[in-house]
Amino acid sequence: MLNDLQLNSILEDFDIAYWKINLLNKEVTWSEHFNTLIGNPEFSESHFDFFLKEILHQDYRYDFRVYFDKLTEENEAFSIELKLKLNNGKYRWFECRNLKNKENNRETAVLLFVNIHQSKRDQYTIEENFFYYRETAQMTNTGGWYIDTVNKNIYWDNVTKKIIDCPLDYQPPYEEHFKFYAPEEHPTVISAFEKCEKYGIPFKVELKMRNLYHKDFWVRATGKPVYNEEQEIIGIRGVFQDINEQKVNELNLQNSLDIIATQNSRLFNFAHIVSHDLRSHSSNLCLIVELLKDAKTNKDKIELIPNVTDISENLDSAINQLNEIVNKQSILRKERRIVSFEKALSGVIASTSSLINRENAKIVAEFHALKEISYIPEYLESILLNLITNAIKYKHPGRKPVIYIQTYIKNETPFLEVSDNGLGIDLDQYGDKMFGMYKTFHENLDSRGIGLFITKNQVEALGGSISVTSTVDVGTTFKIKF
Amino acid sequence: MGQKVELACIIDDDKIYVNLVKKIIEIKKLSKNLLIFKNGKEALDHFKLILENATEDVLPDIIFLDINMPVMDGWEFLNEFIKIKNNFEKKITLYVVSSSIDPRDLERAKSFNLVTDYLIKPIELKKFEKIFDRNGHAAA
Numbered sequence: 001m002l003n004d005l006q007l008n009s010i011l012e013d014f015d016i017a018y019w020k021i022n023l024l025n026k027e028v029t030w031s032e033h034f035n036t037l038i039g040n041p042e043f044s045e046s047h048f049d050f051f052l053k054e055i056l057h058q059d060y061r062y063d064f065r066v067y068f069d070k071l072t073e074e075n076e077a078f079s080i081e082l083k084l085k086l087n088n089g090k091y092r093w094f095e096c097r098n099l100k101n102k103e104n105n106r107e108t109a110v111l112l113f114v115n116i117h118q119s120k121r122d123q124y125t126i127e128e129n130f131f132y133y134r135e136t137a138q139m140t141n142t143g144g145w146y147i148d149t150v151n152k153n154i155y156w157d158n159v160t161k162k163i164i165d166c167p168l169d170y171q172p173p174y175e176e177h178f179k180f181y182a183p184e185e186h187p188t189v190i191s192a193f194e195k196c197e198k199y200g201i202p203f204k205v206e207l208k209m210r211n212l213y214h215k216d217f218w219v220r221a222t223g224k225p226v227y228n229e230e231q232e233i234i235g236i237r238g239v240f241q242d243i244n245e246q247k248v249n250e251l252n253l254q255n256s257l258d259i260i261a262t263q264n265s266r267l268f269n270f271a272h273i274v275s276h277d278l279r280s281h282s283s284n285l286c287l288i289v290e291l292l293k294d295a296k297t298n299k300d301k302i303e304l305i306p307n308v309t310d311i312s313e314n315l316d317s318a319i320n321q322l323n324e325i326v327n328k329q330s331i332l333r334k335e336r337r338i339v340s341f342e343k344a345l346s347g348v349i350a351s352t353s354s355l356i357n358r359e360n361a362k363i364v365a366e367f368h369a370l371k372e373i374s375y376i377p378e379y380l381e382s383i384l385l386n387l388i389t390n391a392i393k394y395k396h397p398g399r400k401p402v403i404y405i406q407t408y409i410k411n412e413t414p415f416l417e418v419s420d421n422g423l424g425i426d427l428d429q430y431g432d433k434m435f436g437m438y439k440t441f442h443e444n445l446d447s448r449g450i451g452l453f454i455t456k457n458q459v460e461a462l463g464g465s466i467s468v469t470s471t472v473d474v475g476t477t478f479k480i481k482f
Numbered sequence: 483m484g485q486k487v488e489l490a491c492i493i494d495d496d497k498i499y500v501n502l503v504k505k506i507i508e509i510k511k512l513s514k515n516l517l518i519f520k521n522g523k524e525a526l527d528h529f530k531l532i533l534e535n536a537t538e539d540v541l542p543d544i545i546f547l548d549i550n551m552p553v554m555d556g557w558e559f560l561n562e563f564i565k566i567k568n569n570f571e572k573k574i575t576l577y578v579v580s581s582s583i584d585p586r587d588l589e590r591a592k593s594f595n596l597v598t599d600y601l602i603k604p605i606e607l608k609k610f611e612k613i614f615d616r617n618g619h620a621a622a
Binding site: 272275276279280282283284286287288290291294304307310311314 | 496498499501502503505506509550580581582583584602603604605606607
């Protein structure tokens with residue numbers, strides 16, 4: 001057996017100090033090592049009192065005294081973690097527990113003090129890190145996931161489950177996990193996962209995901225390969241960050257920005273068109289004044305007068321036309337209401353009945369998929385009016401005009417389509433000008449080239465868009481996305 | 483005083499303007515003959531026909547081209563006209579004439595080599611005479 005000296009030296013090597021307690025008189029003596037740890041102090045009171053007062057951190061005094069009493073009176077074992085003030089004046093963590101007492105030894109007890117400062121600090125660091133991780137994950141809506149490609153299993157942490165909006169005990173199906181991505185993202189997702197699984201290429205992408213209830217939302221996803229000891233890829237680990245709110249805001253902002261930019265450029269265009277339009281008349285007027293001045297005879301002068309009449313009439317109609325555009329634009333201040341397509345259309349048909357009857361036009365409407373919409377009623381009527389009169393104006397000479405009007409909902413967005421069997425238009429040649437002002441593509445006398453300009457303006461002013469498809473000699477379809 | 487040029491051409495959809503210019507040309511005897519087209523396409527078809535029939539003697543000495551026209555506007559006409567212009571031996575002077583004072587239009591017109599100048603409507607009588615004078619001598 002080891003003698004005390006050997007034992008002492010071993011305990012010292014392991015940085016373990018100890019007390020010996022005389023159970024009869026409760027007197028405490030401590031090991032050399034303990035004395036060194038606390039800096040070989042000099043004191044007059046008992047070891048125990050000095051320890052409580054000067055060495056033990058105050059937070060543990062009460063507990064320690066209770067345990068100590070229990071040990072000395074009832075021989076009850078204990079173990080406690082506490083902080084001791086060492087020779088450098090700093091507190092360090094120790095584990096204090098009594099050495100297993102043999103039943104027969106009723107005279108002395110041994111208390112061990114083991115330095116656990118490092119492991120305690122590590123534990124704190126881990127707890128702290130875990131706290132930061134959890135808070136960060138919750139605050140940034142970031143969830144972790146792991147795909148075990150060997151055993152074909154998927155693991156989601158709680159935040160991921162929250163993002164996907166599924167119960168905490170939900171087990172994601174391995175084979176079908178692509179259903180959690182919007183269909184348009186499938187090529188991107190499949191390629192990212194495949195490249196990661198096969199070649200270990202990490203990914204970081206913004207994706208539209210689909211939750212359990214088929215609602216789409218945006219995430220930022222990262223994924224990295226997981227290797228086993230043989231450096232084979234056994235899975236993919238990564239995180240999802242729910243960025244739906246930011247993404248939706250970003251998209252809205254971009255959308256508003258686009259609308260503002262196009263409106264701005266239209267305004268700029270409009271200003272030039274106004275100046276051009278008015279100038280073309282005023283310049284004719286200047287020209288005629290010069291001719292009048294230059295005319296030798298009264299007969300020459302009188303011959304010029306009809307021109308003046310024409311110019312003044314044209315000028316007047318140009319100003320009226322511009323006024324009409326400005327008026328239509330300013331309806332924007334009006335509010336949206338629930339408008340029935342059927343009602344709006346019947347209003348338009350009533351106001352254009354003479355044109356419709358004259359041309360023998362047939363209008364077919366199909367509104368059962370979407371009967372009404374929240375819109376500015378005047379806009380909806382104006383849009384229908386422009387598209388219908390447009391279709392009739394540019395009818396095919398060989399057939400009666402047929403106009404098919406349809407509403408429907410696709411991807412939660414309402415649409416209106418107006419198709420005709422008219423002349424059609426070469427979009428390769430005129431496509432980009434279709435909705436410009438004063439762009440007329442046919443030499444009809446009544447084509448003024450402002451209808452589609454106004455229609456586009458109205459649709460875009462309410463956040464929608466308009467597109468056109470057409471085939472020459474077959475017909476044209478205008479599609480409005482509300 | 484003889485005619486300054488043989489044949490002038492106006493491509494413009496503004497009937498009043500065309501009438502007035504016609505009058506000026508008649509009164510001032512600026513050109514013997516006048517070709518008038520109400521849009522770019524009509525003019526282009528005409529020039530293509532000349533090319534096919536090789537009747538260059540009916541090519542104008544001078545063209546006044548408007549920008550804003552239905553069916554085919556001035557820009558589209560210029561883009562098409564570039565392609566066939568070099569087939570003609572005759573020197574044709576082309577002016578873009580518009581009531582647009584948009585600097586972008588001016589820049590764009592100047593970017594075409596075949597455009598001699600960009601004239602803003604109204605063109606004064608004296609300016610008309612000058613233009614015809616210059617081109618008449620050059621053509622003679």
